Amino acid sequence: MKVKEVADLVGISVRTLHHYDEIGLLIPKNTTESGYRLYSNSELETLQQILFFKELGFPLKKIKEIISSPSFDRGEALALHRKMLVEKRIRLDKMISTIDKTIQHAKGEIEMSNNEKFEGFDFSHNPYEQEARERWGDKAVDESNAKINNMSKGERKDFEDEFNGIYRNLAAIRHESPESDVAQEGIKEWYDFLNRMGNYSLDAFKGLGQMYVDDKRFTKNIDQFGEGLAVFMRDAMAVYADRNK
Amino acid sequence: MKVKEVADLVGISVRTLHHYDEIGLLIPKNTTESGYRLYSNSELETLQQILFFKELGFPLKKIKEIISSPSFDRGEALALHRKMLVEKRIRLDKMISTIDKTIQHAKGEIEMSNNEKFEGFDFSHNPYEQEARERWGDKAVDESNAKINNMSKGERKDFEDEFNGIYRNLAAIRHESPESDVAQEGIKEWYDFLNRMGNYSLDAFKGLGQMYVDDKRFTKNIDQFGEGLAVFMRDAMAVYADRNK
DNA sequence: ATAAAGTATCACGTAACGTTAGAGTCAACA
DNA sequence: TGTTGACTCTAACGTTACGTGATACTTTAT
Numbered sequence: 227m228k229v230k231e232v233a234d235l236v237g238i239s240v241r242t243l244h245h246y247d248e249i250g251l252l253i254p255k256n257t258t259e260s261g262y263r264l265y266s267n268s269e270l271e272t273l274q275q276i277l278f279f280k281e282l283g284f285p286l287k288k289i290k291e292i293i294s295s296p297s298f299d300r301g302e303a304l305a306l307h308r309k310m311l312v313e314k315r316i317r318l319d320k321m322i323s324t325i326d327k328t329i330q331h332a333k334g335e336i337e338m339s340n341n342e343k344f345e346g347f348d349f350s351h352n353p354y355e356q357e358a359r360e361r362w363g364d365k366a367v368d369e370s371n372a373k374i375n376n377m378s379k380g381e382r383k384d385f386e387d388e389f390n391g392i393y394r395n396l397a398a399i400r401h402e403s404p405e406s407d408v409a410q411e412g413i414k415e416w417y418d419f420l421n422r423m424g425n426y427s428l429d430a431f432k433g434l435g436q437m438y439v440d441d442k443r444f445t446k447n448i449d450q451f452g453e454g455l456a457v458f459m460r461d462a463m464a465v466y467a468d469r470n471k
Numbered sequence: 472m473k474v475k476e477v478a479d480l481v482g483i484s485v486r487t488l489h490h491y492d493e494i495g496l497l498i499p500k501n502t503t504e505s506g507y508r509l510y511s512n513s514e515l516e517t518l519q520q521i522l523f524f525k526e527l528g529f530p531l532k533k534i535k536e537i538i539s540s541p542s543f544d545r546g547e548a549l550a551l552h553r554k555m556l557v558e559k560r561i562r563l564d565k566m567i568s569t570i571d572k573t574i575q576h577a578k579g580e581i582e583m584s585n586n587e588k589f590e591g592f593d594f595s596h597n598p599y600e601q602e603a604r605e606r607w608g609d610k611a612v613d614e615s616n617a618k619i620n621n622m623s624k625g626e627r628k629d630f631e632d633e634f635n636g637i638y639r640n641l642a643a644i645r646h647e648s649p650e651s652d653v654a655q656e657g658i659k660e661w662y663d664f665l666n667r668m669g670n671y672s673l674d675a676f677k678g679l680g681q682m683y684v685d686d687k688r689f690t691k692n693i694d695q696f697g698e699g700l701a702v703f704m705r706d707a708m709a710v711y712a713d714r715n716k
Numbered sequence: 717a718t719a720a721a722g723t724a725t726c727a728c729g730t731a732a733c734g735t736t737a738g739a740g741t742c743a744a745c746a
Numbered sequence: 747t748g749t750t751g752a753c754t755c756t757a758a759c760g761t762t763a764c765g766t767g768a769t770a771c772t773t774t775a776t
Contacts, residue, residue, distance in 0.1 A: 230722065240723080245764055260772055262723060274573070281566070286763070304577065308570045315563045321526070322560070325553045328519070332549065475753065485754085490733060505741055507754055531732070723772070734761070741754065746747100 227265045236273060251290045252276060392416050396459060397452030404461035410469075413462040428467040435463030472510045481518060496535045497521060637661050641704060642697030649706035655714075658707040673712040680708030 229240045246252040247263065252273055256264040265273075272293060279289045330336045392415050402409045417431055448456040474485045491497040492508065497518055501509040510518075517538065524534045575581045637660050647654045662676055693701040 228722080239764080241764065241766085244724085249763090258723095258772090260723080261725095262772080278566075278570070304570055304574050308567060308574075312567065315560060315567070318560045318563065321523075322553060322557065325523070325549055329549050329553075473753080484733080486733060486735085489755090494732090503741090503754095505754080506756095507741080717776100719774105719776085721772100721774075724770080726768090727766105728768105729766070730764090732762095734759105736759085737757085739755080742752085743750105744752105745750085 227270070229263050229265075232265050232270065232273070235270075236277065238277075246276070246286075249286060249290070251286055388419065392419055393448075393451045393455075397455050400452055400455050400458040404458060404465050409458075409462045410466055413459070413466045416459070416463075417466060428470055432464050432467035435460040435467075472515070474508050474510075477510050477515065477518070480515075481522065483522075491518075491521070491531075494531060494535070496531055633664065637664055638693075638696045638700075642700050645697055645700050645703040649703060649710050654703075654707045655711055658704070658711045661704070661708075662711060673715055677709050677712035680705040680712075 227235075229243050233240045233243055243252070243263070247254065252269060254263040254265050254269055256266060258264060275293055276289055279292065280286075284292075327336065392412070396412050396416065399408050399412055448459065472480075474488050478485045478488060488497070488508070492499065497514060499508040499510050499514055501511060503509060520538055521534055524537065525531075529537075572581065637657070641657050641661065644653050644657055693704065
């Protein structure tokens with residue numbers, strides 16, 4: 227399919243497709259001899275994913291990261307999309323009921339607090355970030371665990387090997403400065419690994435690091451690999467998060 | 472209330488409030504001696520309206536026009552908001568069912584056409600424009616009539632006087648060129664008048680003009696004010712629409 | 717075969733803020 | 747009562763996600 231066909235099908239502009247090509251978000255692999263972009267069926271599916279993420283308020287840069295990640299799992303993404311769309315609908319319902327209340331309020335039928343007037347509006351920045359923050363505490367761990375529990379024995383072994391490998395590596399370099407290249411490379415591995423499990427924003431990642439120190443259960447587990455590793459990781463994770471946002 | 476209180480309450484940034492002040496969308500009437508912005512309760516309500524319109528995808532410029540219009544009716548706006556939010560929820564439901572289908576499709580359980588893959592995504596530009604387009608045919612007229620029927624006798628008289636005045640003026644200048652200043656000024660009056668009734672986009676306005684000629688019932692009515700007025704209005708309306716978008 | 721419609725690549729424009737930067741303000745605490 | 751620390755101001759440049767031409771080539775329709 228050529229640009230305009232695609233654009234009309236999904237209700238976006240040709241310029242938008244050009245733009246997605248420019249920034250490397252959706253580059254059609256095929257072109258005619260004359261240089262016309264040709265979109266395959268699979269590229270249409272990717273476009274669908276992109277639009278889902280967009281509807282959920284993700285910036286294009288993030289979308290690119292997500293879908294071009296080798297660990298990107300279409301099925302998982304679809305499930306997440308569904309979940310977030312449902313949440314969005316809940317918010318919409320709240321807004322509708324807020325309007326109904328406001329209409330009554332305008333008629334002088336009921337009282338309304340300032341807080342009530344804005345129910346459903348508190349998208350504090352980004353719904354995804356909100357999700358991420360919810361995952362800070364235990365959710366992320368729970369979800370990771372659930373994922374691990376669903377693995378076959380072989381998969382689990384591979385997983386644990388990789389996990390331990392990263393930790394051992396970090397333990398080995400824990401006396402370096404958290405800003406050093408070697409530390410940042412090690413922590414990047416950790417970040418990438420985590421993002422193959424759950425979905426961590428940089429803020430969430432930073433918060434997670436803080437938790438390694440604040441929550442003694444974590445500290446204890448982590449420091450088994452080497453005394454002071456938790457503190458080192460927290461610092462390196464903070465540096466990593468600040469540098470990459 | 473001071474900026475940050477407001478910002479935190481509604482979940483937007485302080486910068487956003489500053490911005491709304493800069494562009495004249497929401498200027499707090501009160502300030503402390505030291506120049507701190509102070510938001511009153513009524514300004515909070517205006518902010519609520521602004522955020523509703525924003526959620527519906529209106530650009531700030533349009534929002535400013537709407538809420539600062541002397542004919543802006545809070546009650547009517549709330550009703551419209553409600554309607555559009557419900558529509559948006561319907562679209563969300565479609566997207567959710569599209570996802571469900573896609574998940575099944577991914578499992579190889581069902582077939583899916585390209586069109587199906589994008590159901591719920593066809594926000595061809597702006598949901599508001601869609602509404603406007605729906606109103607082209609008769610809806611606008613119906614709604615205007617409904618509004619007129621709800622008027623008191625005095626109001627209706629004023630309304631008819633203004634209406635007739637505009638038409639008589641247009642009839643008087645119908646031999647000028649549709650591009651002339653005098654024609655464009657006359658047609659602007661008509662556009663403004665209509666927008667005090669319903670809500671016409673420029674495209675809708677242009678389409679309405681075309682209808683004046685296509686639909687003989689309209690032509691007949693309009694030409695009572697002067698032979699050829701319908702055609703003149705259609706042309707002038709098209710020019711006006713094209714120039715102002 | 718010639719216009720109309722589609723496509724391509726620059727490249728500048730725009731909307732709605734984000735993000736410093738530098739400086740004044742205010743309540744609270746030592 | 748001096749000094750933080752949280753908040754506020756204005757000013758101005760940066761950013762995201764395209765919009766909007768301008769100019770030139772290609773394909774489709776008549």
